[in-house]
Amino acid sequence: MISFFRKLGWLTERRRKEDELREELQFHLDEEAEQRQAEGLAKDQARWAACRDLGNVLLIQESTRAVWTWTFFEQLVQDLRYALRAMIHNRAFTALAALSLALGIGANTAIYSFLDALLLRSLPVSDPASLVVLNWRAKVWRGDSVVEAMSGSIYDDSRMGSVSGIFPYPAFELLQNSDTVFSEVFAYCRTQEVRTMNVTIKGQADLAHGELVSGDYFRGLAVRPAAGRLIIPDYDRTGAAAVAVVSHAFSEKHFGGAGSAVGQTILINNLPFTVVGVTPPEFFGVDPAAAPDVYLPMHTNILLGAANQFGFRANDYLDQNYYWVEIMARLRPGVSLAQAQAALAPRFQQWVATTATNDRQRANLPALTLKEGATGLDTLRRQFSKPLYVLMALVGLILAIACSNVANLLLARAASRKHEIALRLSVGAGRLRIFRQLLTESVLLALLGGVGGVLFAIWGIRFLTLLLAGGPQRVTLNAELNWHVLGVTAALSLITGVLFGLAPALQSTHLDLASALKETRAGQPRARHMSWRVNLSKILVVGQIAISLLILVAASLFVRTLSNLRSIELGFNRENVLLFQLNARQAGHRDPEIAEFYGNLRERFAAIPGVRGASLARSTLIGGEHGLPISVPGAPPNDANRFLAVGPGFLTTMQIPILAGRDIEERDHSGSQPVAVINERFAKINFGGANPLGRHLILWKPGKDKYPARDMEIVGVASNARYGGMKQEIPPVVYIAYDQGFPQPNEMVFALRTTGDPLAFVSSVREIVRQADARMPVSEVRTQKAEIEDAIHQEITLADLSSVLAMLALTIAGVGLYGTMSYTVARRTGEIGIRMALGAEPRAVVWMVLREVLVLAAAGLTISVPAALGASKFVESFLFGMKPNDPLALTLAVAILLGAALLAGYVPARKASRIDPMTALRHE
Amino acid sequence: MSRQPPTRVELLQGTLDVLILRTLLRRPAHGHAIAKHIQRTSEDLLQVETGSLYPALHRLEAKGWIAASWELSDKGKRARYYRLTPRGRKQLATEQSKWQAFSRAIGLILNPMDEEAR
Structure with missing residues (x-):
């Protein structure tokens, strides 16, 4: 520890230390020379002997300096300085490489932020890991089943038929007596009385989203009020005073703050309620898909339902076949999900069997299943996780293209720096040292790409939020760049940096020095390494083309789906219709x-x-x-x-x-x-x-x-x-x-x-x-056209995003192809010059280059067409009006890809055809 | 990168440190004097390579076992003098007992004849 601080101190005064060391060694030399002179040597010889005795002064200085500070950091600073200089020197290369990386990393971060917000983030309550969500599964529920009436959602489940989180109230009462496994059991629901409510505050009517919660809901979630008190069991019974708890955002919007909301009387659907408390700002209920504005005691639905013919009735609380209330619970410490499930499933089974009235109902009883509740309800997940996974796969592919592009650029650069590196190796630089330095450069490049990626991601998240949240439900997505996401991005950029820096670095340090040094700059590129580099870079380009086609096929499938949807015969005229809702x-x-x-x-x-x-x-x-x-x-x-x-x-x-x-x-x-x-x-x-x-x-x-x-x-x-x-x-x-x-x-x-x-x-x-x-507020104001766009919102989003991603992929792959072909042409300048001197037409030269491009593209297509045919089955559920192996979509993708490849290849081809034979030959 | 072949007895790894500490126990000295002293006391058996002496001195300084200051030498020239710190003294004691145990152990194994003869 002491030595650490001493080193740290020395770091600041190293110039002085250098001088001192030099003086110290000089003193040693003088002393030794003097002594030898005293032993009878001549002055020159004595000095010479002293020098020989001391050895390599530079080396001593080097190893002594290593004691003062940390060689690692010292060399790192050197490497970084050198890398920065090299980057500034090659601005175009750096910009291109960093940009493609930034786009790749940014797109990944943006999509990952959404995945994180949707799938991975826990509820902002204490100890979310102990929360469980209660569900049931059944083969089918339509037709004759114990679910005779319902209010809520029942989802189709691939394994079991149906899955749902709604239960009859008597089932909730049954499960509340599960002290052995649960420490808390609480319920909530969003029946039609509260889904959209008319809330009048100080004479001002507005719409608000409500949530009915059982008396122990807030205690169960361990939420503390921002002001006042939250709903307690005493409020949640028939005949209790009508009270409400409002969200923090709602209190600020309508009362000017949490404190001033408490004690106010508001009209909900024309009935008076007293606001008793405000939830904390970060709390959004248990469903990330919908943040309620107002929380009401569950039993107030009897009050609210009275006005409505389909409204809630008091005896619905006793109905064993009316499914409407959703349940969450907290596991007792030490009890696992499986144990709780094993303890409760038979009890529920026994109870639900008594509610069946005939044999058909008995044959298909719902079975209780427990799910982890740390991330809340999975409404959003059901809606967005599949398209997000598709997008994640697409941006993952983009990152792969971007990385191979950078690897390609680094390869080209390594080839042009061969001479420099050979020189450095021959004057005694260690291979490891050079390897490290090259690696530093690529990691620095990756970090630059990572920083750019974060900026791109911030913009991308805003864009995606708008795009995804514009749907019919108008859900609020809380995606943001958090440390988790940033960590993943940083890791991603580092890994890619190391990965694509490794190959060129390894190659550069295994040079045959003699031949590399003998090679002239314009170069007879006949060495073995050269052809290896060309092959590797071509393999990378073929890979990019193959991946681009996959993305293009996905895009053209989604675009065709969208155009199929847009050309659907509606049967009514969507133009010039205004829609709005009144209650x-x-x-x-x-x-x-x-x-x-x-x-x-x-x-x-x-x-x-x-x-x-x-x-x-x-x-x-x-x-x-x-x-x-x-x-x-x-x-x-x-x-x-x-x-x-x-x-x-x-x-x-x-x-x-x-x-x-x-x-x-x-x-x-x-x-x-x-x-x-x-x-x-x-x-x-x-x-x-x-x-x-x-x-x-x-x-x-x-x-x-x-x-x-x-x-x-x-x-x-x-x-x-x-x-x-x-x-x-x-x-x-x-x-x-x-x-x-x-x-x-x-x-x-x-x-x-x-x-x-x-x-x-x-x-x-x-x-x-x-x-x-x-x-009476006017709500849901929109045109008929906008409503239809909302209905196919997911398809529009997928088509738009995948088109953007396909363009991105094409651009990055095009740059890669262009770079490789330019390099090939430059390498063959002499040969092309001879051909032209012997009478080759410029057109023939263009064709010669383009033929090579086509060979590369064909190789890419050979790999990816079967892959695309296989992979398109995964997106089948997103398609409309066509099969996954839609020939038109595939043809479209191939045509676009070939067009882009030829375009990228044409520029170097044209350059080749303009080579002046005289210059080219003199060049040699 | 190979160095010159070792002259006389090559120092065991880590022994230079303890030799330096022991040398400084007598009195403060500069680098050249330390090298000479070791050489002389070992009856010229041990030749301290200057290439490793100075890094070793600076390493010991970094560890806080010795301290350095600029003073005038006997001949009136500015020289960097090293002296033992209390921590260094403690370190020397432990090193010394370790070495004695070590050399005794090696001696026992290398010269078992003595015991058998007795």
Whole structure:
């Protein structure tokens, strides 16, 4: 330790130490010479003998200096200084190499940041590792199963059929008594009452996202309030005072700070709630996909549901077949996930068996499974992880191209520095020392690329956030460059630096000195190493071409998918339609006034100058996915049937052609004969060739007490239009009037057919709504066109990103090809000169070079076409309207690649054809 | 890179340090005097290679076992004098006992005849 500081001190005064050492050695020489002289030698001889006795003074100085400081660092500083000088000397080379690395590393960091944020980051709560998420799996849940009613998500699972995190409330109560394995069990859910709420604060109405949480939710997660107190079990029971906890961001936006939010009264869906506390700023709930604004005690859903016909009812808490509440738990210290699973699965099994009412239900009971909960719920993962993995693979390939490019450039540089290195070796530089120095240069280059990569990544993350988050759910992605990501980047750039620095460095230090020195600068490049270098660099280029093709094939598959999606026949006119959503029920309107209220609004919207048609529907056509049992009298209801409650003139407004009969009109209101318009597909399935007009349809009220709710007369047949998404087949659809009984209108999407830009009408709409009822915010304002773009958002993102990446790959590979061909041409200057002197046409010379390019490209394609055919199966699920081995996409990719290769090869080829034979020969 | 062939007895690795420390125990000395003293005391059996003497001196200084200062020599010239520090003295003691044990052990193995003869 002492010696460390002494060395550190000496580092600062080394100039003085050098002088002292020189003086010390000089003294030694003098002393020795004097002594020898005294022994009888002549003065000259004595001095000479003293020198001989002392030996190599420089060497002594060298090894003494090594004692003072650290040779390693000293040499490193030397190497770095030398490397920097060399880099500045070769600006073009450095810029090219660093840039391709920066792009490669940056793209990887950006994508990795998202992967990290989505898949790897833990919830910001204490001891996240002990959290578990409770799920169940079953073969199928559709059809007859114990899941008779649900609110939440059930996902298709490749192994088991279905997987889900929603449970009946009695199951939660059962699992709460699992003290042996869990220290905490808590629940939360986002039923329709709270998903989007109308929150009125100081007279100002706004929309907010809510989360219902059980009384022990915050205690279970061990979250401390930023202000006030969080929800406790006392708040979570029927009849308790209505309280709310708001998020930190929400408190700042609406109350100007956490402190001033506590104690305030707010209206949620027109009901008074008292804000009792604020969550800490970093807390976003348990689902990274959606940060709730407001947390409510679970039992308040009875209050909130009362206003709604499909709303939550108190006896839903007792229903053993209604699946809606999600559960998380904390493992007791020392209990493993597997142990907890083993302890609880049989108990759940036993309980769920008692809820089955028939043998079919008993044959397919859900089985409890526990999942690690440290990273929260996997909503985002389900949505983004697959496209992100595809992108990660693509950028990984780009990095491979970039690295081989830099290796190629380093190879070329090593060849041109052969003379210098041979000289240095022959004057006594150690091979290891030179190897180290070359390695330092490439690592420095890699670090430069890494720094550039971080900058590029910062920009890339912003770009990706915009791109990925613009989707229909408008999720907030918290991707950022963190230390974890930076560490990975640094490691990546270092590893690549060492990897691509190694080959040229090894090669450079194994020179045959004599021949290398004899070689002239312009060089008869006939040495064995030369051809080895050319071969290696060609192998690298072939590899780059092969990898580029893979990326190009992916890009052209995604671009073709997108163009297939964009050219889908919609069945309605997407141009010049403004969409927006209103929820009068949450603002306090009730039946039957609510239907009338919506009707008045529709008339006022239709009267806006420039609006050609106005109507409303339960949801948009693309978003709609409503299934209530509908049947032709006498037949059982068909689950495939879909319906959409619409206002007068909806089909006309959307410009869906009516093939027979009429549209829903204003005369179809409550009290008049319920009517329906069916689409072509519905007519074909249910009536075959017969005329459906005048026939009847029954709409059933679902649930245990199933009864006919509406007996409707078919008044029209409309042509098929997209419903419930872009990619699905158009289902059989029944358009019903929104105000003719069950189901009563809730939130409604208005559609305005406009002349000119639809968004120009937004302010008029807002003004009309404000006048009608200021408590009701206008939400989800967008054009029909934008809604469709949102629906195919993932495909657009993939197509755009993969195109950018393909361009990047082509550029980097093109630079590599260009460099290699330029080098080849320069090497063959003499030969080409002779050919031209003997009468070769410039065109023949161009062809000679291009032929070589084509051979390289062909070699690359031979490798990658089969690889691409194999790999494209992995992206099958992202494709639409084509098979993974789409010949057109493949042809397109090959054509683009060949074009780019020829372009990159043409410049050196042209240069070759312009070689002046005289100069070339003199050159030799 | 090979050096000149060793003259007389080659020093064992690590022995130079202890010889230097022992030499400085008498009194402070400069590099040349140390080399000469070792040579003389060993009856010219040990030839200190100057190539390793100075790095060794600086290494011992870095370890804090000896300290250096510039003083005037007997002939009035500026010379770098080294002297033993308390830490160096302690180090010498341990090294010395180690060496004695070592040389005794080597002696026992190399000259077993003495014992058998007795």
